[in-house]
Amino acid sequence: xxxxxxxxxxxxxxxxxxxxxxxxxxxxxxxxxxxxxxxxxxxxxxxxxxxxxxxxxxxxxxxxxxxxxxxxxxxxxxxxxxxxxxxxxxxxxxxxxxxxxxxxxxxxxxxxxxxxxxxxxxxxxxxxxxxxxxxxxxxxxxxxxxxxxxxxxxxxxxxxxxxxxxxxxxxxxxxxxxxxxxxxxxxxxxxxxxxxxxxxxxxxxxxxxxxxxxxxxxxxxxxxxxxxxxxxxxxxxxxxxxxxxxxxxxxxxxxxxxxxxxx
Amino acid sequence: xxxxxxxxxxxxxxxxxxxxxxxxxxxxxxxxxxxxxxxxxxxxxxxxxxxxxxxxxxxxxxxxxxxxxxxxxxxxxxxxxxxxxxxxxxxxxxxxxxxxxxxxxxxxxxxxxxxxxxxxxxxxxxxxxxxxxxxxxxxxxxxxxxxxxxxxxxxxxxxxxxxxxxxxxxxxxxxxxxxxxxxxxxxxxxxxxxxxxxxxxxxxxxxxxxxxxxxxxxxxxxxxxxxxxxxxxxxxxxxxxxxxxxxxxxxxxxxxx
Numbered sequence: 001x002x003x004x005x006x007x008x009x010x011x012x013x014x015x016x017x018x019x020x021x022x023x024x025x026x027x028x029x030x031x032x033x034x035x036x037x038x039x040x041x042x043x044x045x046x047x048x049x050x051x052x053x054x055x056x057x058x059x060x061x062x063x064x065x066x067x068x069x070x071x072x073x074x075x076x077x078x079x080x081x082x083x084x085x086x087x088x089x090x091x092x093x094x095x096x097x098x099x100x101x102x103x104x105x106x107x108x109x110x111x112x113x114x115x116x117x118x119x120x121x122x123x124x125x126x127x128x129x130x131x132x133x134x135x136x137x138x139x140x141x142x143x144x145x146x147x148x149x150x151x152x153x154x155x156x157x158x159x160x161x162x163x164x165x166x167x168x169x170x171x172x173x174x175x176x177x178x179x180x181x182x183x184x185x186x187x188x189x190x191x192x193x194x195x196x197x198x199x200x201x202x203x204x205x206x207x208x209x210x211x212x213x214x215x216x217x218x219x220x221x222x223x224x225x226x227x228x229x230x231x232x233x234x235x236x237x238x239x240x241x242x243x244x245x246x247x248x249x250x251x252x253x254x255x256x257x258x259x260x261x262x263x
Numbered sequence: 264x265x266x267x268x269x270x271x272x273x274x275x276x277x278x279x280x281x282x283x284x285x286x287x288x289x290x291x292x293x294x295x296x297x298x299x300x301x302x303x304x305x306x307x308x309x310x311x312x313x314x315x316x317x318x319x320x321x322x323x324x325x326x327x328x329x330x331x332x333x334x335x336x337x338x339x340x341x342x343x344x345x346x347x348x349x350x351x352x353x354x355x356x357x358x359x360x361x362x363x364x365x366x367x368x369x370x371x372x373x374x375x376x377x378x379x380x381x382x383x384x385x386x387x388x389x390x391x392x393x394x395x396x397x398x399x400x401x402x403x404x405x406x407x408x409x410x411x412x413x414x415x416x417x418x419x420x421x422x423x424x425x426x427x428x429x430x431x432x433x434x435x436x437x438x439x440x441x442x443x444x445x446x447x448x449x450x451x452x453x454x455x456x457x458x459x460x461x462x463x464x465x466x467x468x469x470x471x472x473x474x475x476x477x478x479x480x481x482x483x484x485x486x487x488x489x490x491x492x493x494x495x496x497x498x499x500x501x502x503x504x505x506x507x508x509x510x511x512x513x514x515x516x517x518x519x520x
Contacts, residue, residue: 013274035294037293038295050303064357065357
């Protein structure tokens with residue numbers, strides 16, 4: 001059942017927990033909501049027009065909307081021709097050269113910025129053997145070769161926060177965040193990587209980020225003042241897949257919602 | 264005056280009838296709303312990026328500057344049986360099918376669907392058109408049959424104009440492999456703007472609305488002619504025996520999962 005509350009003067013809708021935001025209305029709200037009922041694609045390359053993309057392979061099978069799935073689903077694939085370490089990324093913005101960074105968590109040194117932020121996505125990794133997936137926010141320019149490191153073993157040295165799998169533990173989704181130059185923080189939270197999962201996090205506008213897995217709050221908490229946290233960094237939604245072997249891999253995304261309550 | 268109600272836990276807004284949904288907010292709602300204030304078009308081919316597009320001619324999609332409110336104009340060439348189709352998804356090859364009405368054998372799936380569009384044709388002779396939902400891959404040559412405008416053998420539900428009766432909009436639905444069902448003449452004077460809508464109640468009935476008025480005849484999802492349990496996507500279709508135009512002011516589709 002849908003409920004509502006005020007956040008920085010905006011009306012925020014939530015269902016089962018007041019930090020799991022479904023939608024929001026307000027003059028100072030910055031929101032991105034996509035049900036993936038459709039996706040603007042280039043007529044020649046079949047790559048998205050409103051995302052910065054990087055793909056090792058070209059073709060019409062990289063970004064697709066599977067006809068067999070209702071509810072609107074986007075599928076990223078490394079492509080049928082995938083070779084070892086092939087990868088595909090899409091970061092919200094525009095076409096091939098425009099990178100965006102509409103969201104920020106906390107201020108300088110991780111101090112409260114009073115702008116709560118919600119991130120949520122319902123995703124499914126179709127394979128879980130020798131590959132890596134990432135769903136979350138990352139700094140501009142992250143949709144580039146090597147955002148996920150060679151052999152899909154680790155994330156690159158960038159500012160990011162979100163959820164991933166790695167080739168060393170392909171059955172597990174992790175909570176992860178990193179500030180460039182710092183250590184990556186990672187906590188395994190969900191097995192059965194091949195199932196649909198809802199991954200969310202909520203920045204409270206102060207110094208805490210809480211994480212939610214399939215509607216249940218994780219015990220893992222991020223403190224924005226920690227040296228490992230990407231505080232005061234402009235970031236944009238990013239989705240990525242990298243294979244660590246010579247077969248193609250797929251990430252499906254049912255919906256993506258990112259909402260920041262500016263003031 | 265706007266009202267609201269809960270449907271499957273989501274908040275649904277409506278104006279004059281609780282089945283004519285304006286908008287909805289909920290974690291499990293799948294919605295598509297387009298006021299056609301803008302449209303992503305390829306800067307070379309002018310083909311929409313977020314619809315599968317099939318046409319005999321180039322530059323058949325425009326947003327007329329003379330019309331306020333946001334209007335998309337679909338056209339067909341003057342070649343005779345020229346056709347233009349748009350099906351929601353992406354670019355030229357990607358077909359989507361985000362919506363479904365009823366479950367196996369037409370049994371209730373408890374996921375209500377609203378479809379609505381405000382449309383008109385600019386010519387009411389030697390023309391055929393369709394506005395509604397249909398199976399993936401429907402945006403292809405001869406979805407509307409040459410000369411008659413009869414719909415192809417696809418899973419579909421929506422509203423159409425036929426060449427023989429080009430001044431009236433009908434409600435129609437079809438389960439591929441079976442005959443098409445039709446409720447004739449829901450709205451007359453096809454060159455006027457009409458709001459065409461249908462509502463699946465989540466059980467076994469679909470009600471059609473023309474300009475806000477529910478039609479007495481409904482569709483039963485358990486009928487063999489009904490496209491039950493079929494993944495479908497919004498589609499706009501136009502075919503003419505000369506140059507013709509279909510205009511769409513807005514389109515809204517919601518499913519309350």
